[in-house]
Amino acid sequence: MKKQLLEIAHARSGDKGDTANVGLIALKPEHYPVLVKQVTAARVARHFKGMITGKVERFELPNLQALNFLLHGALDGGGTISLKTDAQGKVFSTALLRMEIEVPR
């Protein structure tokens, strides 16, 4: 069944220059493989299409049941240059949690 990521994961995001990072963490261990399989770098790049100018990188942290995404070119230059309300990428976390995925019953 289709669910929003919000129902099976939580997240925190931050910045490094013009790159936002989103750490996506499974709420329960059984959800981690679902994240690994479905929340791919390509899928996240599609999710944020038009909102970021660079590529998306993904790293796996099975020990924390977490994925770390780097969203390059996400912050209009980042830091002090950026004109965005979210110049430090603090709420890309919940923006990612809007994504819909297929969760096995």
Added chain:
Amino acid sequence: MSRGIRIAAGQGFWGDWLEAPYRQVTGGPVDYLMMDYLAEVTMSIMQKQKSRDPSLGYAKDFIPLMERILPILAERKIKVTANAGGVNPRACAAAVADTARRLGLRKLKIGVVSGDDLLGRIDGLLARGHALGNLDTGRPLRDVRDRVLSANAYLGAWPIVDALRQGADIVITGRVTDTGLTLAPLIHAFDWHANDWDLMAAGTVAGHIIECGAQASGGNCLVDWQRIPDLANVGYPIVEARADGSFEIVKHARTGGRINVAGVTEQLVYEMGNPRDYITPDCVADFTTIELKQSGKDRVRVSGVKGKPATDKLKVSIAYFYGYKAVGTLVYAWPDALAKAQAADRILRQRLKDLKLDFEAIHTEFVGVDATHGRLAREARESEDVPEVQLRVGVRARSEAPVERFTREIAPLILNGPPSVTGFAGGRPKPEEIVAYWPALIDKQVVKPMVEVVEV
């Protein structure tokens, strides 16, 4: 088993809760108070203050804070590590020494760590082939050389260890890594060796967890956020460490907040790059080896951390003058709030175009609709007649004139644009100077950390 030590986080950034350090040193037993003051652009602000007054250039609030807690620190034998020294750690230390004398405290030893400031050495370094290229864009520093305002290498834990070994009670540093402020007391207390990379990594992970203060103890935590108890009285995190490199994250009894695996995990992934290579001057920590376990109420055990040898480079944080920006806002009310704000944005942009103003960027957000989640949220709200929308328009340019002219184009919209508009009581927006951040690397061997310890 040797006695453990407790390192308390007191500030997660310059401007963090003023009550936190006081509560940390009075709320229960701790051995060290660790305070992180420096964000990426803080150094340039401090450099500007120092250029106006050579006795400034550090985190000024550190002095009244020390005035408040020095007697407690002396009585309870709590030591302090803080990068409050900014670009002028000696002046910061002198101000703390004055305060101590005024309070009648004797034999206080203040350690000063410097040597991170490279501003006066840039031309020499460039001449000797250190390109200081931008890590993100690859551009050489020569492109912006004449606009550089500050340049500081990130020092690691070892100069702080040096100061502690010389008996320092308070160690005040310039640009030292956030994690080094926590790792140093661990190295000092347990006599860890520099090439014991797993221990260096463990202390680095401990530092990463507490360097943002309450972000590890219930603040800004998404999981079950409505059930996190008593954030008004939030307890900042404390590392309770053992000599084998394992540690627990705890907080004082009778404080609010929450320490659990979910919250600590959120903080671990905060501002992370490649989790296998968390690079500091002291080691390369592998975050994929960290094991977390809830070991009690508000108590998370961290173990298993593996590390790799440090690299031969240091990161350099350079700030340079970039240009100007300004942001103007207006609030539009129901009905058709979003449509009105959108119309106002179109009118404003037409006027800016007709004035032939040269901007590097114009950025529009509709707060209440798309400011935080952009298109992802806008698509859901566009059909809804929301009660109000804030139009927020920002501009950026290399010169001040077009930005200044922009600031005069917001208020007229109140009378000559779409209706039901308010929220302009703050007056005309002000052009702001942009000081931008330029991250670079430098060979470790050319940076010489300096450590002095003076007795009050």
